[in-house]
Amino acid sequence: MxxxxxxxxxxxxxxxxxxxxxGRSLALAKPLGGIRKLHSLPSYYGLHxxxxxxxxxxxxxxxxxxxxxxxxxxxxxxxxxxxxxxTDAASYNLLLNKISNLADGILPRKGESAxxxxxxxxxxxxxxxxxxxxxxxxxxxxxLGLLWGWSRISASFRARPxxxxxxxxxxxxxxxxxxFTTVGIVFSVLFESIQFFRxxxxxxxxxxxxxxxxxxxxxxxxxxxxxxxxxxLFVGTLLVSAVAMVVAVPIGLxxxxxxxxxxxxxxxxxxxxxxxxxxxxxxxxxxxxAALTVAPFLRDLGASFGLSxxxxxxxxxxxxxxxxxxxxxSSLADDVITAVPQSMRDxxxxxxxxxxxxxxxxxxxxxxxxxxxGIMLAISRAIGETMIVVMAAGMAAKLTANPLESVTTVTxxxxxxxxxxxEFDSPKTLAAFALGLMxxxxxxxxxxxALHIVKKYREQYD
Amino acid sequence: MTQAATAEKKKPTKKTVAKAVNSLDVSDHQATVxxxxxxxxxxxxxxxxxxxxxxxxxxxxxxxxxxNEVIAMxxxxxxxxxxxxxxxxxxxxxxxxxxxxxxxxMDGEDLYxxxxxxxxxxxxxxxxxxxxxxxxxxxxxxxxxxxxIHGLADTRVDLDEIVENxxxxxxxxxxxxxRLHQAxxxxxxxxxxxxxxxxAIAVSPEVILMDxxxxxxxxxxxxKIEELIEELSQNFTIAIVTHSMQQAARVSHRTAYFHLGxxxxxxxxxxxxxxxxxxxxxxxxxxxxx
Numbered sequence: 070m071x072x073x074x075x076x077x078x079x080x081x082x083x084x085x086x087x088x089x090x091x092g093r094s095l096a097l098a099k100p101l102g103g104i105r106k107l108h109s110l111p112s113y114y115g116l117h118x119x120x121x122x123x124x125x126x127x128x129x130x131x132x133x134x135x136x137x138x139x140x141x142x143x144x145x146x147x148x149x150x151x152x153x154x155x156t157d158a159a160s161y162n163l164l165l166n167k168i169s170n171l172a173d174g175i176l177p178r179k180g181e182s183a184x185x186x187x188x189x190x191x192x193x194x195x196x197x198x199x200x201x202x203x204x205x206x207x208x209x210x211x212x213l214g215l216l217w218g219w220s221r222i223s224a225s226f227r228a229r230p231x232x233x234x235x236x237x238x239x240x241x242x243x244x245x246x247x248x249f250t251t252v253g254i255v256f257s258v259l260f261e262s263i264q265f266f267r268x269x270x271x272x273x274x275x276x277x278x279x280x281x282x283x284x285x286x287x288x289x290x291x292x293x294x295x296x297x298x299x300x301x302l303f304v305g306t307l308l309v310s311a312v313a314m315v316v317a318v319p320i321g322l323x324x325x326x327x328x329x330x331x332x333x334x335x336x337x338x339x340x341x342x343x344x345x346x347x348x349x350x351x352x353x354x355x356x357x358x359a360a361l362t363v364a365p366f367l368r369d370l371g372a373s374f375g376l377s378x379x380x381x382x383x384x385x386x387x388x389x390x391x392x393x394x395x396x397x398x399s400s401l402a403d404d405v406i407t408a409v410p411q412s413m414r415d416x417x418x419x420x421x422x423x424x425x426x427x428x429x430x431x432x433x434x435x436x437x438x439x440x441x442x443g444i445m446l447a448i449s450r451a452i453g454e455t456m457i458v459v460m461a462a463g464m465a466a467k468l469t470a471n472p473l474e475s476v477t478t479v480t481x482x483x484x485x486x487x488x489x490x491x492e493f494d495s496p497k498t499l500a501a502f503a504l505g506l507m508x509x510x511x512x513x514x515x516x517x518x519a520l521h522i523v524k525k526y527r528e529q530y531d
Numbered sequence: 532m533t534q535a536a537t538a539e540k541k542k543p544t545k546k547t548v549a550k551a552v553n554s555l556d557v558s559d560h561q562a563t564v565x566x567x568x569x570x571x572x573x574x575x576x577x578x579x580x581x582x583x584x585x586x587x588x589x590x591x592x593x594x595x596x597x598x599n600e601v602i603a604m605x606x607x608x609x610x611x612x613x614x615x616x617x618x619x620x621x622x623x624x625x626x627x628x629x630x631x632x633x634x635x636x637m638d639g640e641d642l643y644x645x646x647x648x649x650x651x652x653x654x655x656x657x658x659x660x661x662x663x664x665x666x667x668x669x670x671x672x673x674x675x676x677x678x679x680i681h682g683l684a685d686t687r688v689d690l691d692e693i694v695e696n697x698x699x700x701x702x703x704x705x706x707x708x709x710r711l712h713q714a715x716x717x718x719x720x721x722x723x724x725x726x727x728x729x730x731a732i733a734v735s736p737e738v739i740l741m742d743x744x745x746x747x748x749x750x751x752x753x754x755k756i757e758e759l760i761e762e763l764s765q766n767f768t769i770a771i772v773t774h775s776m777q778q779a780a781r782v783s784h785r786t787a788y789f790h791l792g793x794x795x796x797x798x799x800x801x802x803x804x805x806x807x808x809x810x811x812x813x814x815x816x817x818x819x820x821x
């Protein structure tokens with residue numbers, strides 16, 4: 070049987086166990102004088118039985134699926150005839166693929182050597198055994214679990230705490246899964262980066278001032294030595310982010326103040342969602358808006374003042390990115406401003422302060438940590454933003470602080486390094502992982518900083 | 532025997548009181564009983580009506596607050612005493628749906644005239660709230676807040692003096708003089724409330740409104756605030772809303788009894804608590820409802 074079918078079967082058995090356990094507890098309760106005589110509600114007895122029936126089987130199934138293939142593979146390869154036995158890792162994989170494709174019938178068997186066909190048959194046989202033994206084992210386990218869960222049901226049996234405990238652990242497992250995924254991603258990036266740092270010294274990467282990742286594929290190619298100095302990329306990223314924040318912070322903050330403090334209820338009901346629509350626009354739309362509308366406009370505007378503005382300028386990309394981030398800041402700031410207790414406003418107004426004095430002297434200082442936290446999160450967002458800069462910021466890694474020039478960012482370079490046909494072990498490709506790692510570190514630090522501030526903010530007034 | 536006579540003979544139960552409460556509507560309401568007008572009035576209110584949208588919270592209230600007196604406003608929850616208090620310094624302006632009709636004057640000046648500057652009014656009529664609400668600033672900055680926004684101090688020395696005087700008047704100076712630059716929110720509840728009083732008197736108001744200033748405090752802190760009110764009454768006119776009849780009896784010179792948005796009775800405090808004129812006042816102070 071296929072794993073999916075088995076899964077459905079186990080879940081079905083679990084449901085069956087639930088009704089069985091519930092029914093038995095109800096039947097037990099009747100002569101005793103109603104379900105109040107039971108320790109737990111009938112559904113807990115049902116759940117208890119269902120968990121016993123399905124949980125061990127599910128765990129076994131998961132383990133089996135994980136270890137089944139590697140085990141069979143190693144058995145098959147161990148026992149192949151000497152003439153096709155693998156000599157190194159590459160030929161091992163090649164052989165394994167071939168055998169498994171033959172076993173699955175993807176490759177035609179005609180013309181293959183007898184040894185290979187024997188190995189394929191061996192593999193198929195092992196798989197069949199594995200599948201049937203798995204099915205038998207799971208059904209037995211489920212049946213035993215069901216019996217055990219069912220037999221333990223009695224009026225005094227404390228099913229509720231058991232179920233609660235199991236539920237708690239299931240939730241814990243889900244939380245762990247999310248964390249392990251993050252850790253897994255970090256480690257995979259880390260290992261690729263370490264590989265990259267074998268060919269490019271880490272010092273040259275972090276502090277190098279020149280970025281031209283073109284490496285030669287053939288020995289005789291021109292421009293064979295790439296240079297991997299990440300500084301221009303990070304300067305570009307910071308420049309674009311800075312432009313974005315210059316646009317987003319004042320506008321976002323002031324619109325938040327307006328919405329939270331001045332706007333009447335009816336204005337607020339319409340203006341707030343309208344502002345948040347901005348956050349719903351896909352970044353790719355912002356991207357071509359920046360590339361096709363804003364950048365040429367800025368170039369022409371610059372030309373009319375006698376300034377030379379690149380047609381892919383940091384200003385255009387950053388400005389549009391800033392517009393994208395406005396709702397982010399305004400809605401976070403609006404939340405923290407609204408969270409400032411009304412008694413603060415009353416206190417200030419009753420002292421004869423005007424509304425703007427109240428905002429400036431009481432509301433903003435009280436909400437400041439939260440606002441700063443929001444801005445930090447927005448900066449993380451700006452640094453990690455990709456689509457707009459890919460479309461509007463340009464490709465050339467220039468070390469400049471002039472927003473009118475074309476710059477490139479870390480994310481843009483990651484995209485260009487990894488799109489198209491690439492050698493997976495060349496430093497050029499691996500550089501993307503190193504960039505990703507550094508970007509991740511920077512945003513992580515910013516997020517930690519932001520969370521720290523937000524946490525501190527919770528202790529402000531009470 | 533008439534029905535009324537029977538009712539009189541019976542000990543008033545919850546039911547009869549409820550009847551009395553219910554029978555009180557606009558048509559048969561007589562004017563406020565007692566001495567609601569004063570000769571040396573600081574504030575005069577005439578035919579004040581307050582509405583929240585269509586709902587009328589205050590019905591036709593006329594009363595004077597005399598200079599340097601402490602007037603207590605008592606009444607069951609939801610009777611409109613806080614609403615009335617908040618209309619005296621126009622704090623009701625912050626509530627969009629709130630509308631005030633009638634005339635409220637201070638020293639003969641109409642508080643609701645379009646020419647009046649609310650900022651100036653609130654500097655003259657200070658307010659202390661139910662829950663202590665110090666700003667999340669230092670103790671010093673809390674008290675200096677009002678003088679700063681009203682430009683009452685030209686130099687740092689002036690400001691220091693105002694802060695010290697206010698804290699002294701509020702009876703807090705000795706407790707906080709060593710830690711003026713620590714957060715005001717770190718004080719105890721009673722200290723916070725006295726800090727709020729210090730903040731209010733720092734701008735030298737003429738009238739101080741207190742909206743249940745002790746309801747969030749323990750008995751000892753309450754006793755301190757009450758003592759303070761007595762001292763403050765030498766320099767300020769005070770209107771205090773309270774849920775505690777004992778407190779009204781202890782601190783006030785006159786007591787106003789509100790009921791369902793109407794001002795039922797105003798009389799010297801002693802009289803209200805010994806020989807109330809109106810049956811509703813009597814029912815309330817003897818604890819039959821409320």
